[in-house]
Amino acid sequence: MVIASIADQITRTVEGVSDTLTAPFSDPVIRLGVTGLSRAGKTVFITSLVANLMDRGRMPQLEAAANGAIHTAYLQPQPDDTVPRFRYEAHLDSLTSATPVWPGGTRHISELRLSLKVQPGGLLAGITGPRTVHIDIVDYPGEWLLDLGLLDQSFAEWSQAALDRAKGRPGGADYVALVAGVDPTVKLDEPEAQVLAERFTAHLQEAREAGFSDCSPGRFLLPGDLAGSPVLTFAPLPGARYPRGSLGREFERRFDSYKRNIVQPFFRNHFAKIDRQIVLVDVLGAIHAGPAALDDLRGAMARILGAFRPGRNAFLSRIFQGRRVEKILFAATKADHLHHSQHPQLTAIVQALLREAKDRADFAGAQTSAMSIAALRTTVEETVDHRDGPLDVVRGRLLDNDKQAAFYPGKLPDDPAHLLAPARAGSEIWLDADYSVMNFAPAALIRRPGDGLPHIRLDKAAQFLLGDRL
Template sequence: MILGDIADRITRGVEGLTGSVSETFREPVVRLGVTGLSRAGKTVFITSLVSNLMDRGRMPQLRAASEGRIEASFLQPQPDDTLPRFDYERHLAALTAEQPHWPESTRAVSELRLSMRVRPNGFFAGFQGARNVHLDIVDYPGEWLLDLSLLEKSYADWSRETLDRLEKREIAQAYLERARAEDANGQLEEPRAKALAEAYTDYLNTAREAGYSDCTPGRFLLPGDLAGSPVLTFAPLPPIDSAHRRSLWREFERRFEAYKSRVVKPFFRDHFAKIDRQIVLVDALGAIHAGPAAVEDLRRTMADILGAFRPGRNAFLSQILMGKRVEKILFAATKADHLHHTQHPYLTALMQAMTREAADRAQFAGAETSAMAIAALRATVEETREHHGRELHCVRGTLANGKSAAFYPGDLPRDPHKLLGPARDGAEKWLDDDYGIMTFSPAKLSLRPGEGPPHIRLDRAAQFLIGDRL
């Protein structure tokens, strides 16, 4: 055992003994991971959450807030010097501008520290003063999380599975033809490798736009400063029996392994392993709108995501987590302001059914999970109109051109299995209904002092995620 280790153990031993004492002096830190596929609503969620934690007038369901125990909250320099800071001020300025607009999309990991001065409740309330609780919010792309499944796969396995999946998708045919036509056993030529990787990336982007969730390798969609580098220049190819040493196939295999060890593993080690609480934002309405195949894909992806939070499933992950685990995971369907409140229970029920099912399939145990429907920033008002002698519950919002429009998204079924069943059975479209989606601009805000932006159930989400630590 090296000396540092011994010293470490001794300090830890001492801490163990005096834990209850030092805990009262140390300032607790909660690391909240915020993830979801691109456009799921991470940036809007974090911006609105932070604003609503600073001005808590709209957070009655967050108990520490309604009990008046949060004396102050303020932004502080974050603990990680090498992570980009979440650009809270800029995103908030976009949402609260004279002509409000949605914030620009972000493409990598970022962090923000919000500190709250909180008075304890219950037993300690009488003889303990207020203390600081630090909330470190880490925003990272859900695409990166899905890469965890790659760690267990060889390039051949991954290629086979991916190509099987693509087989069933119209939008993938161009890539498939190209991959099949390729002489994978021939000598590597970089321009061909690049063309294949680009064609595959094009497919991934189209698939994301079409509402599909499953799109590994995640960094292909959000390459950041790795764009164009060899670790991102490969693509799935039909397996061949014995590939030559300098063949395209061998080189792609090598790059796939490099992607795993140089891109995937560092992310899990440096960011993922430190998270205490997690919210996974899901654009379920977008998937429903895209059709049964997208819903089925989302259902499968949720199990993959939960799998990442199950230590023990993955040898590498258990090793870096060393017994630490995420304590709570919330799956939140975002943009619920597209629905009249009478339909919210059905969206919630769908999220609950998918979460429960994903937990069963991933044989998930450990963290407490929950599901709800939220809108981080409410962009609509409700309106009931008469349509062919029937009452239609709509929402009204502002379109990009500045005009106001009423919108009826369709009737979500009471029973979520009316959606999940056909999705699983491979239906091509929904039988009874069509589900619309619309992009509203954020509403112009006139906030009263002490109030954050309007939302739907953001306070309940916050209570579930961090309420017990305040």
């Protein structure tokens, strides 16, 4: 532990020195982190952001685009050779083909460098020529941020919490019943270990599909090339003291290995370098899944945002070394499912989620904001006659059957507490309304030259995240 911390400091110091030495000669770089739980909309967001920064016709709220300060935008090789490149071209092709489809799921970290040629405004205008600003966009699963909580826990503490949580969740009772018949002090038997890990993972997967957000350890759901490796072959067990060579002792060791070899390197190598962050949240999906899912989302978001308060955690303070994320945007995605007359209510819900996390501690000076966006707008708005009077709906092409449909998801309350309070109190269903979600397919586009992809408030999000540096 001590050795690790000294090593951290040495690398940091060396990096710090080289940063200052090269800074006056190199172009400014903004590292923009894009995160959110799986299916929150990260891939679509990055694809649309990049497309709309290259063709800026739909970005009036991004000042540097509206006033012409951005001359050009182009992709360049990214600085990190060992991180997969974000597959921008492939994702854009799927969204813009004659019969557009949503991009396939991604389950790992990826990166893309977009470089902008910007003409400085204000006092410097006319004195200096255009300068280059690099935006390194880093896409990583929000599930990995939830793993931060594991660092403070022993195997016994984590096991206890995981078993408690499993009891009320899909598939959880099965795992708890299975583990009740297991004696963790017996000698390790690898096939038995694998069965336990598989059954625990199956429970996490079921819970995730039912709309629960916090299904850590994050790599159990998104294993990538670690699938089947010992570092993922453990599961929560009862008890606290296990003899040498026992199942319990080995799971304890693997849990520690997971923290040391997976969680810590991600924070050190990727997270600690981020300057600006957007956290995408599928609020509508969670409301649709019901009060328990919304309450779990609330808890998960508070924990995710906890990672942006380095002072709170000794490990984080050490790797950040006084650096901090400067801006954090908390965005409800897929706002095109709602008529704009309901966007303020959606924004109020994300604001309430953010405020709650902020109330517990501030973000060490980081500027925060909440908004609702659609990275890719798939619907048009309409008002239809309904038996109770006119109804504001959205119309789009359904993913399941390709048919056009008008859709009304339910009326979100003006006061977010009307959703958050029953969720917290443990209600099982929403009392006053049903909230539905439809899956719309991306609309076929007719793009005018100079226009990026249609969106809702993506320009406002870009202005908050990047505007001051362009």
